[in-house]
Amino acid sequence: MPSSQTGADEIDADADPDTAARQARTRLRSRQLLAAAARVMERDGTESVSMQALADEAGVSVGLIYRYFGGKDEILLAVIVDVLDAFAVRVPDAIATADPDPVARFAAAFGAYCAVIAEHRHAALLSYRESKNLAEQGRRRIQQLEVATSEPLRDLLREGIEAGLFHQVDVDLVAYDALLMAHGWALKHWYFERTLRFEDYVARQTSLLLLALLLPRHRRKYARFLEHTQP
Amino acid sequence: MPSSQTGADEIDADADPDTAARQARTRLRSRQLLAAAARVMERDGTESVSMQALADEAGVSVGLIYRYFGGKDEILLAVIVDVLDAFAVRVPDAIATADPDPVARFAAAFGAYCAVIAEHRHAALLSYRESKNLAEQGRRRIQQLEVATSEPLRDLLREGIEAGLFHQVDVDLVAYDALLMAHGWALKHWYFERTLRFEDYVARQTSLLLLALLLPRHRRKYARFLEHTQP
Amino acid sequence: MPSSQTGADEIDADADPDTAARQARTRLRSRQLLAAAARVMERDGTESVSMQALADEAGVSVGLIYRYFGGKDEILLAVIVDVLDAFAVRVPDAIATADPDPVARFAAAFGAYCAVIAEHRHAALLSYRESKNLAEQGRRRIQQLEVATSEPLRDLLREGIEAGLFHQVDVDLVAYDALLMAHGWALKHWYFERTLRFEDYVARQTSLLLLALLLPRHRRKYARFLEHTQP
Amino acid sequence: MPSSQTGADEIDADADPDTAARQARTRLRSRQLLAAAARVMERDGTESVSMQALADEAGVSVGLIYRYFGGKDEILLAVIVDVLDAFAVRVPDAIATADPDPVARFAAAFGAYCAVIAEHRHAALLSYRESKNLAEQGRRRIQQLEVATSEPLRDLLREGIEAGLFHQVDVDLVAYDALLMAHGWALKHWYFERTLRFEDYVARQTSLLLLALLLPRHRRKYARFLEHTQP
DNA sequence: TATGAATGAGCCTTCATTCAT
DNA sequence: AATGAATGAAGGCTCATTCAT
DSSP, rough: OOOOOOOOOOOOOOOOOOHHHHHHHHHHHHHHHHHHHHHHHHHHGGGGHHHHHHHHHHTHHHHHHHOSSHHHHHHHHHHHHHHHHHOOOOOOOHHHHSOOHHHHHHHHHHHHHHHHHHEEEEEEEEHHHHHTTSOOOHHHHHHHHHHHHHHHHHHHHHHHHHTOOOOOOOOOHHHHHHHHHHHHHHHHHHHHHHOOOHHHHHHHHHHHHHHBBBOOGGGGHHHHHHOOOOO | OOOOOSSSOOOOOOOOOHHHHHHHHHHHHHHHHHHHHHHHHHHOGGGGGOOHHHHHHHTOOHHHHHHOOHHHHHHHHHHHHHHHHHHHHHHHHHHSSSSSSSSHHHHHHHHHHHHHHHTTTHHHHHHHGGGGGOOOHHHHHHHHHHHHHHHHHHHHHHHHEEEOBBBBOOHEEEEEEEEHHHHHHHHHHHHHHHHHHHHHHHHHHHHHHHHHHHHHHGGTTHHHHHHOOOO | OOOOOOOOOOOOOOOOOHHHHHHHHHHHHHHHHHHHHHHHHHHHHHHGOOOOHHHHHTTTTTHHHHOOOSSSHHHHHHHHHHHHHHHHHHHHHHHSSSSSSSSHHHHHHHHHHHHHHHTTTTTHHHHHTTTTOOOOOHHHHHHHHHHHHHHHHHHHHHHHTTTBBOOOOHHHHHHHHHHHHHHHHHHHHHHHTOOOOOOHHHHHHHHHHHHHHBOOGGGTTTTTTTTTTOO | OOOOOTTTOOOOOOOOOHHHHHHHHHHHHHHHHHHHHHHHHHHHHHOOOOOOHHHHHHSSSHHHHHHSSSHHHHHEEEEOOOHHHHHHHHHHHHHSOOOOOOHHHHHHHHHHHHHHHHTTTTTTHHHHHHHHOHHHHHHHHHHHHHHHHHHHHHHHHHHHHTTTOOOOOOOEEEEEEHHHHHHHHTTHHHHHHOOHHHHHHHHHHHHHHHHHOOGGGTTTTTTHHHHHEEE
């Protein structure tokens, strides 16, 4: 479910080999630029992503960027989408790899969300900042992806509820809370990095989530997830 | 515990009526400008708070703003502090007014946090974005206020734990999560406003929090807080 | 030959006692403001004379300044005129007080120019900077005063030439050079203050001037003025 | 001894023709902008050199200026340095070209100073006004250049003294006076331009300087320099 | 395709000047 | 007469965007 890139490569299925080559190059450039954007953000923060800084980091000229993106907004949109794509890849992956148990899969999914955010700490916060600036179209796109992206979590919650493991919670809200807790690492990173390692953060948040979700009678069984509750 | 304003009116204790009148006007203007800032944010997003936009919204000239604030940073700081001050006033108030029961007080406190955020939806998000840009001094100020502001929540958590009502959770983390969930209303307002009324949002989040916190044996007693779990 | 103030008190001879009182107050305020301007300049440099700084230094409100001066330019003009007035008072005074000998009087006059400049170091340089900004009228006024102000020097030069003491130099040019050398103390004050005391500066410049002026056969007689030639 | 430019073209020794072309263009633009700055000063005075005025005069946009200069200070510094560079080129040149006689070389040097100032009338006065505003580094740079720039004059003075031609004067002070007299043409241009042609100004000032410097017994020999004494 | 010089609107800030009180 | 709050036109600077090469 990857590759939701942002319009730079929307030219569909064209057998012309020349066009194919162009598409390949386009895709390459796009990735190169998005990677550069991510690097700049991670290094200097979200505010310092000027077109010049981006060009420098990518090793291309400013002008070239406009061949692959319609403008700055489009790039930021693409960066946001990139993170959402990462969710779309990594979370299902983590679920598939994990223990088949619903709780374990839920924990794995949440961990994957957290991991992606930790890897794109600044990019992950971009959507909070840019929503207003983005064109209506881009905003809707993001919102759709966000919903789609959190679908696995909702699925697992429903599954857990149906299996009689979880309380009958508001699945939408809990899924959102889980994402919020994952974003929490990025939002207050300056605070947590001094008090908690990333692994501990994830473990404790997982504990709290499951504490809220699990019916009491299953707690013993999942004690391994719950034991990180205390500081 | 209010009055952490931002320097525009620090001239203290002066019986001179002239000075008193000036102070009053100063305070009035400051409030007017902060209110205008909040309105601009609410209308156009936190990015569009240019001095010109602020002046237009407040119905004054650009130059005048600089009589009341040292610069843009100071205004943003003041807006942030304003919200934190609201927490400092409203949360203790809600706690004092509530049922003496620790759980009820916790719920009241959380509700007050949410209410303040709902009233300052955009301003409440400002600190996430501006911390980096603020001068060291301002940043420390905010951080201190944030800590002070969330202290009541931590106190109640500790109290609940000591009373044998709550699990022995990481108090700092849970308090942060609660704030995050309160901010959640502002962060994803576009989503929730279509599915949930504010009161429902608060009720359900309260339920979830208490579901995680309460020892199973106390759940029945506090069923009134927990019954909003389901959609 | 004093009092060439700048228009704030041009109301002429009016017997009305009320008007007389007003004139007195006007004159007082003008002096107060000019003195404040001089103080600000001497303390913070010529660039920092904002109307606010001036008002603060004078202990009045900004608005009041406009009752006595038409605007900033007029104040600066008045400050310049003030220095020129000081020349008009102090130089004739020094000449009158000095030894009747033409050379001694020339030396005394030059010393007086230097002294006035040392006392109004910043104000003295103002005219170099403001000429372009001043209204045509003000500029002409200054130029006339400058010429008038240097008249004593020219008189003494002519006298010395006629007395067979000085070479038959271009009186205008030498007078100008002498003024330039006096201003030199202000222009490169940052340099000289580390290498020369004011008195030495004056003594040496006097020596150089007389070295150029005096016919060789009179040098022995005026050796006391010439002995400061060497470093 | 030229080339003390101000950083816009410090990239040295690169055989890459592309870079070479860029350097050429950079140098061109820099010169164009400095020339425009000089023209604006000449037309409207040194105060009116706003970035907008400069851009208009140079026929470029404001933004472009910042590609070649770090800011306004840097431009003013460059203008000042430009004049000092002109001294550094023209004065040694004049000395080398002149009659080997020390007095003739001194006269030639002084004439060259005057000529440079006449050509950069307003720019030459800039340093008096801007020294304070410049960053420490720039100020030191100017001071060093000023010292270096006036060194030839001091050398010639020392040489004349050692050769028994000049009185044993304070070399530093006389060199400063000479520069002051050269600047005099710019400082009081409004006055002299009506009474004296530039050549006469120089000739007479040279006469005066030598009148002060030359031992009486050498005067006859250098009569050709002294005969311009009278008006 | 790729460059980067060039543009210009917009931002924050200062300050001389005015005017209601 | 006196105040100082209020104005608004500059000023310096940045940066997304365009376009000739």
